[in-house]
Amino acid sequence: MLDWFRERYLLVLGSIYVYNEHRGYTAIDRVIEAVRVRSPGDGALIAAIEDHRRDERKHYMMFRRWFEQKGWMPLDVDRTFGHIDRFVEIIFRTPIDRLDTQEVIDRDELFERLCRVIALTERRGFRQVETLLANRFVGGDPILTRIFQIIRKDEPSHWAPYEGWLRDHGKRTPRWWERAIDGFIHSELLFIKLPALFLNPWIARRTDWPDAHEPDGDRMAPRSRAAA
Template identity: 75%
Template structure:
């Protein structure tokens, strides 16, 4: 029973992270396109967001390899398990896929809001990784520990471009209610959605990888730690 509990927990944890990392870099693709169109000469901002995108893709591939080494596919989770999905839905009153990214980038007030959402999400992710690195179940899986160690190292550069833009343009920091929304989204996932998925025996596994339709992945870019 204990072994089953441990396997189920790690299976679900890896599946949720796999979804969120894929959602992360594919969403950043849209942000990058709009920023390049709006501010083509802001090379520092573009480069920082490009690094964020590359790291999210790298993290996705690490989790994919983690599952491949075990010879099984991840569980089929969707946007209900996505922190950024839920945060965007609350803040913009529409799903990520329904956002008009170009319109948001063209409007300083909307871009300001998006920057705060992304920065809060990344900082939340960094804190959660610290928790997981000390989790007794996670600590028994050395490959997963190395993956989370790499994520912890990468994360601080992920909120930097968005907080940097806010500061450079005299925009405000997140207010208490925005931090409260972030905390609510995290608690909802941790205390409601995760237990429901854990106890649901009918959660199917994916039949293909989320990036199956994308260009051939660069396996050589994935750290050996995975």
């Protein structure tokens, strides 16, 4: 029984991370597009966000390989389990896929809002990884533990470019209500959605990987900085 519980927990956890890491780097593509148009001369900012994108892609590939080594396919979770998805939907009142990139390019207040959402999401992710590294089920899997250790090392560089842009342009830091929304989304996932997914015997497995239809060049795992 304990073995079943542990495997189910890791399956649910890994499936949520596969979705979120894939959503992360594909959504950042649109952020990079916006920054290149808004600030074409800001090479440092563009490079930092490109590094963030590469890390998110690397993390996705680590989870994918973990699943492949297990001989599993992830559960077929959707944006219901995406932290950034819920944050964008609440703050912008539209799903990420319908977010008007041109409007974000044209309006400073929208880009500023997006930077705060991304920074808060990344900081939340770091705190969650710290919690998971203390989890005995995660600790019992050396490969998964190593994945989360790498993510913990990478995370601080992920919120830095967005907080840096806000600081350099005299924009405000997140207010209490934005932090409250972040906390609500996390609690909703942790105490409602994750248990419901864990207990749902009818949830299907994916039949392909989220990056299956991406260009072959992008499907190659980027080399980690640690290995460089």
